[in-house]
Amino acid sequence: MRKKKKGKEVLLQGNEAIVEGAIRAGLKFFAGYPITPATEIAELLALKLPRIGGTFIQMEDEIASIAAVIGASLAGAKSMTATSGPGFSLMQENIGFAIMAEVPCVIVDCMRAGPSTGLPTSPSQGDVMQARWGTHGDHPIIVLCPSTVKECFSLTILAFNFSERFRIPVILLVDEIVAHMRENICLEDENIEIVNRVKPSVPPEWYIPYEDTPSGVPPMANFGDGYRYHVTGLTHDVKGFPTSRPEEVDPFIRRLFRKISQNFKELQLGESFETEDAEICIIAYGCVARSAKRACIEARQRGIRAGLLKLKTLWPFMRTEVEKVLQRARVVIVPEMNMGQISREVKRVNRGQSKVFTINKVDGTPITPEEILLKIKEVY
Amino acid sequence: MGEVTKLIHKYLRHDKKFPHVWCPGCGIGILLGSLIRAIDGCGFKKDEVVLVSGIGCTGRLPVYVDFNTLHTTHGRALAFATGIKLAKPQLKVIVVMGDGDAVAIGGNHFIHAARRNVDLKAVVVNNSVYGMTGGQYSPTTPYGAKTSTSPYFHIERPFKISELAIVSGASFVARSTVYHVKLLDELLKRAFLKKGFSVVEVISHCHTQYGKINRIGSAVDMLIWQREHAIPVDKAREMKEEELTDRFVIGVLQDRDFPTFEEEYEKVRKMAKKFTEI
Ligand SMILES: Cc1ncc(C[n+]2csc(CCOP(=O)(O)OP(=O)(O)O)c2C)c(N)n1
Ligand code: SF4
Numbered sequence: 001m002r003k004k005k006k007g008k009e010v011l012l013q014g015n016e017a018i019v020e021g022a023i024r025a026g027l028k029f030f031a032g033y034p035i036t037p038a039t040e041i042a043e044l045l046a047l048k049l050p051r052i053g054g055t056f057i058q059m060e061d062e063i064a065s066i067a068a069v070i071g072a073s074l075a076g077a078k079s080m081t082a083t084s085g086p087g088f089s090l091m092q093e094n095i096g097f098a099i100m101a102e103v104p105c106v107i108v109d110c111m112r113a114g115p116s117t118g119l120p121t122s123p124s125q126g127d128v129m130q131a132r133w134g135t136h137g138d139h140p141i142i143v144l145c146p147s148t149v150k151e152c153f154s155l156t157i158l159a160f161n162f163s164e165r166f167r168i169p170v171i172l173l174v175d176e177i178v179a180h181m182r183e184n185i186c187l188e189d190e191n192i193e194i195v196n197r198v199k200p201s202v203p204p205e206w207y208i209p210y211e212d213t214p215s216g217v218p219p220m221a222n223f224g225d226g227y228r229y230h231v232t233g234l235t236h237d238v239k240g241f242p243t244s245r246p247e248e249v250d251p252f253i254r255r256l257f258r259k260i261s262q263n264f265k266e267l268q269l270g271e272s273f274e275t276e277d278a279e280i281c282i283i284a285y286g287c288v289a290r291s292a293k294r295a296c297i298e299a300r301q302r303g304i305r306a307g308l309l310k311l312k313t314l315w316p317f318m319r320t321e322v323e324k325v326l327q328r329a330r331v332v333i334v335p336e337m338n339m340g341q342i343s344r345e346v347k348r349v350n351r352g353q354s355k356v357f358t359i360n361k362v363d364g365t366p367i368t369p370e371e372i373l374l375k376i377k378e379v380y
Numbered sequence: 381m382g383e384v385t386k387l388i389h390k391y392l393r394h395d396k397k398f399p400h401v402w403c404p405g406c407g408i409g410i411l412l413g414s415l416i417r418a419i420d421g422c423g424f425k426k427d428e429v430v431l432v433s434g435i436g437c438t439g440r441l442p443v444y445v446d447f448n449t450l451h452t453t454h455g456r457a458l459a460f461a462t463g464i465k466l467a468k469p470q471l472k473v474i475v476v477m478g479d480g481d482a483v484a485i486g487g488n489h490f491i492h493a494a495r496r497n498v499d500l501k502a503v504v505v506n507n508s509v510y511g512m513t514g515g516q517y518s519p520t521t522p523y524g525a526k527t528s529t530s531p532y533f534h535i536e537r538p539f540k541i542s543e544l545a546i547v548s549g550a551s552f553v554a555r556s557t558v559y560h561v562k563l564l565d566e567l568l569k570r571a572f573l574k575k576g577f578s579v580v581e582v583i584s585h586c587h588t589q590y591g592k593i594n595r596i597g598s599a600v601d602m603l604i605w606q607r608e609h610a611i612p613v614d615k616a617r618e619m620k621e622e623e624l625t626d627r628f629v630i631g632v633l634q635d636r637d638f639p640t641f642e643e644e645y646e647k648v649r650k651m652a653k654k655f656t657e658i
C-alpha cells in the first residue's frame with residue numbers, strides 16, 4: 001500500500017479553521033457585524049478575502065449582513081456570515097427569505113450563553129432549537145455542528161456543499177469552546193470534493209426558475225447570466241411569481257421539504273465510538289462530545305460498557321442513527337449545555353426502548369468528563 | 381407602433397399574471413412608466429439591470445418588469461442590493477422602496493448605504509403613509525395629519541428623505557413628484573448614469589388611504605396638490621425660508637463626486653495581494 005503523503009501540520013483555532021474551510025469551499029463574499037465569540041472569523045476574512053479577489057464588508061448590523069450575503073449569492077458568489085446568539089436572532093427573518101427563495105449561503109453561529117446578551121464569552125449550546133425553528137413558518141433547514149478544529153474545517157466545506165447542492169441556507173453551529181480552541185490540523189490532507197450549484201442548461205426562454213425536478217432542486221441562474229427571473233419571499237409559482245392558489249402553494253412548500261428529506265441519509269453525519277456492545281450510550285455534540293468520549297474511555301477502564309454517538313448533523317435530526325442506539329443500549333445519556341434541546345428529540349424517537357437521562361448545564365462552564373462519568377455510574 | 385406600446389412590449393413581463401396590485405390612480409404606476417423610460421433612455425441592457433425592492437405597495441413594482449428582479453424583506457432592499465453590486469459590480473442595481481421601507485424599518489440601511497457610497501440607485505416613493513398595510517403613519521407623515529394609527533392627529537415631525545440622504549453622504553440626490561413626470565424621467569436618468577450612491581425621492585399620493593382620511597380628494601386632486609406645493613430648485617434659491625414652509629423643493633438637490641466603495645475596495649485588493657500569507 002502506498003503511504004499517503006502527509007502535509008504540514010498547523011496549529012489552528014476553530015474559527016480560523018472555519019475561515020480556511022470556507023476559502024477552500026470557494027467563499028467569495030463575507031458580510032458580518034462584530035460579536036464575540038465569532039469576531040475572529042470576520043477579522044481573518046477581512047485580511048484574506050481581498051487577496052483572493054473576494055469581498056469583505058462590515059455591515060451596519062446582522063440583518064444587513066445576512067441580506068448582503070443573500071444578495072451576493074444571487075449574483076453568483078459563494079457567501080457566508082458569522083455571528084453569535086444576539087446577531088443570530090436578528091438574522092432570522094432573512095434566513096427564512098433564503099429558504100423561501102432557495103438561495104445558497106452559510107451562516108456560522110458561535111453560540112454563547114443566553115438568553116439576551118447573556119454571557120458573551122462563555123460557552124453554551126442554547127441555540128439548537130433556534131437554528132431549527134428560529135425563522136417563522138414551516139420550513140426545512142440543515143444544521144451542522146463541529147466538535148474538533150478539523151471538523152470546523154471539514155464541516156464548513158460540507159456546509160457550502162450542501163447549501164449549493166440543495167439551494168438552502170446551512171447553519172454551522174459552533175460552541176464557544178470549539179470556536180476558540182486550538183488543535184493541530186493538516187489542511188492539505190483534507191481532500192473534500194467541492195460542490196457548486198447546478199446552473200440551467202436550457203436557453204433563457206425555456207428556463208423555469210422554480211420548476212420541480214427529480215432532486216427537488218431547480219437549477220439556479222445567477223443574476224446577470226442572461227436568465228432574467230423574479231425572486232421573492234412571497235409564496236411563488238414555478239416561474240417565481242407570487243401566488244396564493246392552493247394548488248400552486250402546496251406542491252411548492254412540499255418540494256422545499258422533499259429536497260431535504262429525500263436525501264436524509266447523506267445528511268446524517270455522525271460518529272460512533274464503541275457503540276457496538278455498549279450497554280450505556282451517550283449522545284452528544286460539539287464540545288460536550290469531547291468530554292463524553294473521555295468519560296466513555298474511563299468508564300470502560302472501570303468495566304462499564306459505555307459508548308458514544310457524536311452528532312455532527314443536528315438538523316435534520318439523525319433519527320435513524322439515534323434509533324439504532326436506543327434499540328441497543330439499555331441506558332442513554334444526553335449531556336447538553338442547555339436545559340434539554342436535543343434530548344427532547346431523543347426522547348421523542350425513543351418509544352420506550354431505552355431509558356433516557358440528561359445532564360443539563362447552563363452556568364456558562366463546560367460539562368466535564370467527570371460529570372458525565374458520575375452520571376454513568378449513577379444510572380448504570 | 382407608438383413609443384409607449386413599444387416600451388410596454390419591450391419591458392413588461394407578459395407571462396406575469398396581470399392585473400397589477402395597485403389601486404386605480406395610484407402614483408406608483410406613473411413611476412413604473414417613468415422608470416422604464418429612464419432605463420431605456422440610458423441604453424442599459426435588460427440582462428445587466430437588477431431591480432430590487434422591499435415590501436409595500438412600492439415593493440410590488442419589480443415583478444412586472446423584465447429585468448433580474450428581487451423582492452426582498454421589508455426595509456432590507458438596500459442591504460440585499462449591496463451584496464449583489466459587490467459580488468457583480470458590472471450590474472446596474474436599482475432599488476425601489478416606499479417611505480416606510482426606506483426610512484422607518486430600513487432607515488439604518490439607508491443612511492449607511494449613502495455613507496458607504498456603493499454604486500446603487502435608490503428610488504424612494506414617498507406617499508407619506510404605509511399604503512400596503514392600510515394607511516398607518518410613516519416617518520414622512522406630516523405633523524397634524526390623520527392616519528389609521530393617528531386617528532386624532534399626528535404628533536411627530538416628519539423626516540425629509542432627500543435632506544437625510546444629503547447629510548448621510550449620498551453622491552446624487554434629487555426630488556420630483558409623479559405629477560412632474562417629465563422631470564421625473566430626467567432625474568431618474570441622471571441618477572442611473574451617475575457614479576455612486578444616488579437617491580431620487582418621488583413624492584406620490586395614496587388617495588385611497590391618506591387622501592381619503594384627510595379629505596384631500598381624488599388622485600387628481602392629490603396630483604394638483606403636488607403641482608401647487610412643489611418649488612423648482614432654481615426658484616427656491618430666490619425664496620425666503622418662511623416662503624418655503626409647507627412646500628418642497630424639486631430638482632437636483634445634490635450632485636458631487638466621491639470614490640465608490642467598489643473603487644476603494646479595489647485598492648484594498650491590490651494592497652492585500654502584496655502581503656504574503658501570514
Ligand atoms: C418586518 C415586517 N414588518 C411589518 C411588515 C408589514 N408591512 C408591509 S408593507 C409595510 C409598510 C409599507 O409602507 P411603505 O414602505 O411606505 O410602502 P407603500 O406601501 O406606502 O408603498 C408594512 C409595515 C412586514 N412586511 N415586515
Ligand atoms: S394603497 Fe395607496 S399606495 Fe397602495 S396602491 Fe393603493 S393608492 Fe397606491
Ligand SMILES: [Mg+2]
Binds near residue numbers: 478505508510518
Ligand atoms: Mg408609503
